[in-house]
Amino acid sequence: MSLEVHDLTVEIGGRRVVDGVSFDVPDGARLGLIGESGSGKSLTALAILGLLPDGATAGGSVRWNGREILGLPDRELAQLRGDEIGIVFQEPRTALNPIRTVGRQIAESIRIHEGLSKRDAAARAVAEAARVALPDPDRIVARYPHQLSGGQRQRVAIAMALACRPRLLIADEPTTALDVTIQAEILDLLLSLVRDDGMSLVFITHDLAVLSQIATHGVVLEHGRVVEQAPVAQLLSAPASVVTQELLRDATATLWRPPTNGSGAPEARGDGSERTA
Numbered sequence: 116m117s118l119e120v121h122d123l124t125v126e127i128g129g130r131r132v133v134d135g136v137s138f139d140v141p142d143g144a145r146l147g148l149i150g151e152s153g154s155g156k157s158l159t160a161l162a163i164l165g166l167l168p169d170g171a172t173a174g175g176s177v178r179w180n181g182r183e184i185l186g187l188p189d190r191e192l193a194q195l196r197g198d199e200i201g202i203v204f205q206e207p208r209t210a211l212n213p214i215r216t217v218g219r220q221i222a223e224s225i226r227i228h229e230g231l232s233k234r235d236a237a238a239r240a241v242a243e244a245a246r247v248a249l250p251d252p253d254r255i256v257a258r259y260p261h262q263l264s265g266g267q268r269q270r271v272a273i274a275m276a277l278a279c280r281p282r283l284l285i286a287d288e289p290t291t292a293l294d295v296t297i298q299a300e301i302l303d304l305l306l307s308l309v310r311d312d313g314m315s316l317v318f319i320t321h322d323l324a325v326l327s328q329i330a331t332h333g334v335v336l337e338h339g340r341v342v343e344q345a346p347v348a349q350l351l352s353a354p355a356s357v358v359t360q361e362l363l364r365d366a367t368a369t370l371w372r373p374p375t376n377g378s379g380a381p382e383a384r385g386d387g388s389e390r391t392a
């Protein structure tokens with residue numbers, strides 16, 4: 116199933132904050148949307164998902180599996196989200212209900228979409244907790260979000276997003292709120308889950324180092340416009356735009372440094388699998 120975004124615009128209060136963004140995500144592809152804060156990454160994702168804030172309007176075209184989904188009724192979009200398109204946001208605290216156990220929340224997202232009995236969904240919740248490598252899944256499902264670490268909460272949010280095996284995952288800065296070691300673990304987890312299922316991925320980040328670990332293709336945004344789009348290996352080794360050059364300079368050195376190939380130019384396999392120290 117493919118996602119085709121064509122000439123997408125978003126206006127808020129008469130201001131055009133996404134201005135003619137186009138990109139394709141073929142079945143199983145992993146694409147990164149990258150840019151500085153305020154460049155329009157989140158609003159692009161929210162427009163695709165039909166989750167724009169009140170007062171924002173979208174134009175252009177978003178086709179999912181050949182079908183236009185921009186402007187679909189809320190009900191149909193809600194069904195699409197969760198059935199076929201999963202979402203993970205930056206701050207798992209806001210995605211999780213503080214007064215429900217994490218097992219119940221995972222089970223609910225399965226029940227809504229698959230119509231399982233409570234008992235079957237509870238059993239599946241344990242399996243899904245194990246799938247995202249939560250420790251002691253049998254017992255952790257009985258805990259509340261505040262009893263988990265930030266990384267564990269993000270694993271729960273990922274379990275909820277992927278429980279119904281969506282074909283596309285949209286992840287908006289899912290590791291930004293976490294410390295560097297946990298960030299790397301969550302990236303590894305996401306990459307293996309996405310690969311195992313052959314899912315497509317749209318991954319939003321402001322960090323080229325993070326992008327290089329998870330995506331094969333990058334779309335660089337500035338002021339709501341695409342300034343460059345290329346395989347990640349090319350963005351790393353021959354960034355064409357000033358924006359990408361600056362993103363390369365600012366990439367988190369603690370996680371990743373471009374290896375030198377003698378000429379001083381960075382190398383990358385571009386499949387997102389390398390993690391050099």
Ligand SMILES: Nc1ncnc2c1ncn2[C@@H]1O[C@H](COP(=O)(O)OP(=O)(O)OP(=O)(O)O)[C@@H](O)[C@H]1O
Pocket residue numbers: 127132150151152153154155156157158159168321
């Ligand atoms: N609810 C809103 N009301 C008004 N303006 C908004 C709203 N949300 C975003 N904007 C504006 O739209 C522009 C793009 O915002 P967006 O959140 O998409 O950027 P971003 O690249 O995701 O940034 P960040 O990395 O900080 O999340 C920014 O100028 C922002 O100020």
